[in-house]
Amino acid sequence: IESTERGARADGYLAWRADAVVDQKQKGYAAIHVRLSLGDISSAQMRLLGPILNKFGDGSARITVDQNILIPWVDLKSLPTIHKELAAAGLAQLGRDTASDVVSCPGAASCNLAVTSSRQLATAISERLAKDDAVSLVAAKDTSIKISGCPHSCGQHHVADIGFHGAAKHAHGLEGPSVPVYQLHLGGGVDERGARFGRQVVKITAKRVPDAVVTLLKLYDAEKSETENVSAFFERIDPKKVVAALSAVLGPFESGDEHDIGQTAGFLVETRDGECAA
Numbered sequence: 001i002e003s004t005e006r007g008a009r010a011d012g013y014l015a016w017r018a019d020a021v022v023d024q025k026q027k028g029y030a031a032i033h034v035r036l037s038l039g040d041i042s043s044a045q046m047r048l049l050g051p052i053l054n055k056f057g058d059g060s061a062r063i064t065v066d067q068n069i070l071i072p073w074v075d076l077k078s079l080p081t082i083h084k085e086l087a088a089a090g091l092a093q094l095g096r097d098t099a100s101d102v103v104s105c106p107g108a109a110s111c112n113l114a115v116t117s118s119r120q121l122a123t124a125i126s127e128r129l130a131k132d133d134a135v136s137l138v139a140a141k142d143t144s145i146k147i148s149g150c151p152h153s154c155g156q157h158h159v160a161d162i163g164f165h166g167a168a169k170h171a172h173g174l175e176g177p178s179v180p181v182y183q184l185h186l187g188g189g190v191d192e193r194g195a196r197f198g199r200q201v202v203k204i205t206a207k208r209v210p211d212a213v214v215t216l217l218k219l220y221d222a223e224k225s226e227t228e229n230v231s232a233f234f235e236r237i238d239p240k241k242v243v244a245a246l247s248a249v250l251g252p253f254e255s256g257d258e259h260d261i262g263q264t265a266g267f268l269v270e271t272r273d274g275e276c277a278a
Helices: 013-020 043-056 076-088 118-129 206-223 230-236 239-245
Strands: 021-023 029-034 069-075 145-148 162-170 178-186 189-191 194-196 199-205
Touching: 013 021, 013 029, 013 076, 029 076, 043 069, 043 076, 069 076, 118 145, 118 162, 118 206, 162 199, 162 206, 178 206, 178 239, 189 230, 199 206, 199 239, 206 230, 206 239
Parallel strands: 145 162
Antiparallel strands: 021 029, 029 069, 162 178, 178 199, 189 194
16 A cells, blocks of 8 residues: 555455555556446445546546446555445445456347347345355456347457356247347457457256356366466366256256246247347
């Protein structure tokens, strides 16, 4: 921590400093990442954020590709104070760039091309990762998860460590009901080598995806080499080993599988003009 950071520090400051603040190359300045759940921010929070940008930064903010907000040009001396104001506005949430910081397109909530409710799945994954058997997983701290409600790339599922795109599958042959599923993409990303698309591995029933995510993170913890990071592991892992590890969530369809996450009515696929096709 810079000795120039002045002012009383509120509870949680050091954790927020380590998680949200990136020193700029310009000496004495930092950029602050504001984590938003699924890119959502209320009008009340926006009204509080505006004066913060003018008071502590250069009046500008940027929306990041991961659905968060970046505040540039913050004087290091102001960090303890801006933390207090962001926390008071509910904008000092930790967990940026972790598995819980899921990126998702709007999905079937508003897009007529979407097959599944991708936002509801993103929330379900975050909630699952907060349970006791998942919070201590090493991989959860450094895994990107991105979801699209259809095969289109709006949710960036193809360039995530773990990606999912929504689809439908008949439960019991062509005569069975349609069941919401997600195609698992594994090992995508963007780095100094450029962009690489994740490999399509297996389809998973929508309601079982959160448990599948925990299984994949546990697989990394159990099978990684000593110096292997998350991206390298999911890029090289044998898909057959992945399918074997997921056997518990890939079982026969059960009652309730025909409902999408957060839904109690039957699942019906209807394709119309989408947001990007109008």
